Amino acid sequence: MQKKNDRRKFLKQTLAGAASFSPLIAMLTSLKKLNAGDRGDGYKAIVCILLEGGADVCNMIAPLEDKAYRKYKEVRKHIALPQESLLKITDTYGFRNNMTAMQNLFSEKKLAVIANVGTLIEPVTPTEVYNGSKPIPFELFAHNTQRNQWMLGDATGNSNNGWAGRTIDHFYASAEKAAVYSKINVADVSSLILSGGREEAIHFSDAYISSDTMKSYGFGPESGGSDLGKVYQALYETKRDSSHKMMAAFAKKRVKELNRPYALEGLFDGVREFESFDTGVHEVGKPLGTQLELVAKILSVKDRFPGTPKRQIFFVNHHGWDTHDSDNEHQAGYLSDSLEAFQHALETLGIADSVTTFTVSDFGRSLSPNGAGTDHGWGSHAFVMGGAVKGGKIYGTMPKVEVNSPDAWYDRLVPTTSMESYLSTVVKWFGASTEELNTIFPNLKSFPVKDMGYMG
Amino acid sequence: MGQKIFESLFVAIVSIFVLSGCGGGDKSSSINNSTHSVRHPVKSDIEASAFLSRATFGANKEIIEHLTDLGDYDQWFDEQFTIPVSSHISWAHSHAKGINGIPDLNRSREDWKRYSDALGYLQRDTWWDIAVNAKDQLRQKVAFALSEILVISRNGPLQTFPDTRISYYDVLVRNAFGNFEQLLRDVTYHPAMGRYLSYLGNAKADPAVGSHPDENYAREVMQLFTIGLYELNMDGTQKTKNGQPIPTYTQSDIRQMAKVFTGLSDDNGQFEAEAYFDTFHARTAPMAAFESHHDHTEKKILHAKKIIPAGGDTKTDIDRALHILFMHPNTPPFISRQLIQRLVTSNPSAEYVQRVAEIFADNGDGIRGDLKAVIKAILLDKEAFTGKESVSNFGKFREPLLYISHLFRAFHAQNGEHVLKQGDTPLYKYRSFNFNGTGMMRQEGALEALTVFNYFSPDDAPSSLKKQKLAAPELELYGKQGIDDVLMGIITQNGFVYQLFNITAKLQLDEEKKLVHAKKYDALLDRLDMLLTAGNLSTTTRNAIKDYMQKHSYLDDEKLVRHTIGLVMTSPDYALQQ
Structure with a gap:
């Protein structure tokens, strides 16, 4: 039902949240440049796409060779991808047949695959898992705990804020204006990955009607501060010092949000429009294409953010991967098309080398089917895309897709690459030093590989 | 019906005898004093209003007066326990009369699937009408709390099946005053849950195929x-x-x-x-x-x-x-703590949780999982009444849906005719508030969370609070300005909001207008503090709003009333329910 129109309206209004250009503010901010996260190498952004629910990666990448395929088919049974349908990416592996866009990106060396990555406390084999002789992350296979461990960048349970939040704190001096615009959430859920640190993330998802409502009524500071808006804001200002900690935290957050629109005035004038993003079919929640389009639009005006941040981290949430009773055909194809649209948008903007996009997921899924779908697993493959990526390669070790193989505990893959090794590689490219990486990923020390080499 | 009343009377009487014998100490504070002579007197209309903000979809003058007239909370519970159940599926069936030759849903129930897109709105309309107007407020409020624990959703495989979702909601409504084990069984066997969590059609392992059962x-x-x-x-x-x-x-x-x-x-x-x-x-x-x-x-x-x-x-x-x-020994504290969070406070003391969990484990009559006893234990606990003074960081943030339900209840919103269309074709018409707002904005709707993990988890909080081991789960629903802009839009009849949501609800503000007309600003603020903030309107907030009223006394009465209500309900004092 008029999905397209709703979407257009949504974007328009979201962006209008910062309407009416104020050249004065833009001038003031450009005069007052701080280091803005720069490390002498210009602008860089990373875009984290969460495949929420646990991606069935074995139905996205499958072996081509007869012997390996036979084993694959033996465990995947009726949900196995047909051998002849696979889109060849290397001599031995192929993508699912609706992932043509990602196949192209891979062959253009803009996309890399990271094999069998997951949450770990230290390197561990299936035998050691079975024996219980080495520690493994708590509550494997549970959505929330596993997703949280990915977002925290730590499976030991000793971190309580997101790794992207910690990363940003290393790049921006405190009280720096640009820092406010360094963590951007375009999803329709809050993001643990960006949480913590000196600044809360900006949420670009919930301004559905705010701007117009407030403007036409004169409520809130967007109106230029009507009397009603002034009283409203003042009430929150007085509660920032409340002895009730929940009240104080809430009031501080609200006041900060209320002040933001001033600073963002005019930001989205002249924003670039993109035609190639698709809203998908029957998506749960905010579609991936809509979110990536918003990221592209924000990137098109990145130099107009107050303080001109030189480092930005975006969070994107792709819902619908918890495929217990279905195959992930739709999700795989939609991800593939959306990634291509996004990469092309970045190329149009001339910033393809400065932006790296990568996926994470709660976990992989069971190798064997439960009927029509699969259950929660552990190790999973990930995808990294961008002009700075040394693409066209699979990094890490592709697992044998067999029950109780050397790579599996029953029919769940045991990761051979830790999320720390995977993520620290892209964060190193982002500009973090070795010392910083060890605080961003406190358990990185437990893994021999600190840089997988997939970034240029 | 007669038998139901008899049963609940019987339970009440049994409770008196069984529980009065084991009183003493802290434990006696909750359910034990169930006799009509001792027990839980209503101390003030402010206290009654605070109680009703927890136990219902929002206080209004009539229900506060009714409770203070009864004079004690136990009588109110007894009443609520015996009011006939408002069934959501019955409401939907009896209200949606087909037009243009489309048959009455009540007779032709298969139409649910044919017109499922349009009827998707009917689930929201049903929920709103019952939340705002139904007499069995406590039952409906508890069912809503349960819907945030035993989660199914419009988002996902049930999207085009509104009837299964409404029918599932009725399971929660029906069992809200029943036993938790029966509730769990009814939930487990309901096809909505079966489909939502994919065990409908779940087969045993097939060695020939190599499949395992869905986990x-x-x-x-x-x-x-x-x-x-x-x-x-x-x-x-x-x-x-x-x-x-x-x-x-x-x-x-x-x-x-x-x-x-x-x-x-x-x-x-x-x-x-x-x-x-x-x-x-x-x-x-x-x-x-x-x-x-x-x-x-x-x-x-x-x-x-x-x-x-x-x-x-x-x-x-x-x-x-x-x-x-x-x-399992976990079930009483696990469920009790979440119900306390949904109804009373985000960070209950361990003692509070324990008092309720013990009632969950044994209602005093050897029965485990008696939800009536659990609800009473939660709402009549001393911490619920005195937490504001006795424990730090007491209370919870209101959920966006509950802001609106309270507004509609407090000011007796009248609904209007709503014609459901599929494309341009009118299908059904009925009276409703036609309020899809919170769901449309993806902020909050009953049974509309994105996953089985609900809109928030019990321990969610902004990181600054999390570090202090404090939960504020509802803040997950507060984006930029939370519900405030929509709320202010509705209250002040903002053209954009009304047009966008095609809202039919009309607020009745006669009493408030009289006070403003007589320039009795304090009296109006007293009234709003009684109806809305239940005595939690702080002096600074009150003075700021009064100042606004005085400076804008030139506005017409209705406009000033609306501004005033808007400022109260978008204030932080209101957001935090205490």
Whole structure:
């Protein structure tokens, strides 16, 4: 039902949240440049796409060779991808047949695959898992705990804020204006990955009607501060010092949000429009294409953010991967098309080398089917895309897709690459030093590989 | 009906005798004093209003007066326990009259599927009308709380089946005053849950095919619906071993538990996928067992310490498994703490959780899982009444839906005619508030969360609070300005909001207008503090609003009233329900 129109309206209004250009503010901010996260190498952004629910990666990448395929088919049974349908990416592996866009990106060396990555406390084999002789992350296979461990960048349970939040704190001096615009959430859920640190993330998802409502009524500071808006804001200002900690935290957050629109005035004038993003079919929640389009639009005006941040981290949430009773055909194809649209948008903007996009997921899924779908697993493959990526390669070790193989505990893959090794590689490219990486990923020390080499 | 009243009277009488004998100490504060002579007197209209903000979808003058007239809370509970149930599916059937030759839903229930897109709105309209107007407020409020624990959603496989969702909601409504074990069983057998968590049509392992049973429900029924991830003390705190929390189950237990939930499909005579959800009956009647698809082998669950013996049929196995979970020592504190959070406060003291969990474990009459007793224990606990003074950081943030329901209730919103269309074709018409706003904005709707994890988890909070081990789950729903802009738009009849949402609700503000007309600003603020903030309007907030009123006394009466209500309801004092 008029999905397209709703979407257009949504974007328009979201962006209008910062309407009416104020050249004065833009001038003031450009005069007052701080280091803005720069490390002498210009602008860089990373875009984290969460495949929420646990991606069935074995139905996205499958072996081509007869012997390996036979084993694959033996465990995947009726949900196995047909051998002849696979889109060849290397001599031995192929993508699912609706992932043509990602196949192209891979062959253009803009996309890399990271094999069998997951949450770990230290390197561990299936035998050691079975024996219980080495520690493994708590509550494997549970959505929330596993997703949280990915977002925290730590499976030991000793971190309580997101790794992207910690990363940003290393790049921006405190009280720096640009820092406010360094963590951007375009999803329709809050993001643990960006949480913590000196600044809360900006949420670009919930301004559905705010701007117009407030403007036409004169409520809130967007109106230029009507009397009603002034009283409203003042009430929150007085509660920032409340002895009730929940009240104080809430009031501080609200006041900060209320002040933001001033600073963002005019930001989205002249924003670039993109035609190639698709809203998908029957998506749960905010579609991936809509979110990536918003990221592209924000990137098109990145130099107009107050303080001109030189480092930005975006969070994107792709819902619908918890495929217990279905195959992930739709999700795989939609991800593939959306990634291509996004990469092309970045190329149009001339910033393809400065932006790296990568996926994470709660976990992989069971190798064997439960009927029509699969259950929660552990190790999973990930995808990294961008002009700075040394693409066209699979990094890490592709697992044998067999029950109780050397790579599996029953029919769940045991990761051979830790999320720390995977993520620290892209964060190193982002500009973090070795010392910083060890605080961003406190358990990185437990893994021999600190840089997988997939970034240029 | 007569029998129901008799039963609840009987329970009440039994409670008096059984419980009065074991009083003394803290434990006597909650349910034990159920006699009509001792007990829980209503001290003031402000206190009554605060109580009603927890127990209903919002206070209004009539219900506050009714409660203060009754004079004690127990009588109000007795009343609420006996009011006839407002059924959501009945409401939908009886209100949606077909037009243009489309038949009456009540007679032609198969139409649910044909017109499911349009009827998707009917679920929201049903919910709003009942939340705002139904007499069985406590039951409906508890059902709403349960809907945030035992989660299914419009988002996902149930999207085009509004009837199954409304029917599921009725399961929560029906069992809100029943027993938790029965609730768990009814939830488990409902086709909406079966489909949502993918065990409808779940077959036993097939060695020929190499498939295993679906583990989805096996996991979530433990993690989210009963025992949670870690062993708990009765007061809701985690048990530890060598400083580490103790997991309640292992992956091996999940595999075993998954075997239990095999063999169910919708009641259409066929197990296979092609037949799913074809009829109204299949979408709303309890799922049926198909023994040839059930795994009849032995199941060892909960660290392999509990055995479900081989040979049981589908329902025997499932009922046994649910009973084991129901009897698990975690279930009372796990469920009690969440119900306290939904109704009263985000960070209940351990003692509060323990008092309620003990009632959950035994209502005093040897009955476990008596939800009436649990609800009373939660709402009549001393911490609920005095927490504002006696414990730090008491209270909870209101949910966006509950802002609007309170507004509509407090000011007696009148609804209007609503014509449901599919494209341009009118299908059904009925009276409703036509308020889809919070759902449309993806902020909050009943049964509209994005996943089975609900809109928020019990321990969610902004990181600054999390560091201090404080939860504020509802803040997950507060984006930029939360509900405030929509709320202000509705109250002040903002053209944009009304047009966008096509709102028909009309607020009745006569009493308020009289006060403004007479320039009795203090009296109006007193009234609003009684109706809305239940005595929590702080002096600074009050003075700021009064100042605004004085400076804008030139506005017409209705406009000034609307501005004033808007400022009160968008104030932080209102956001935090205490």
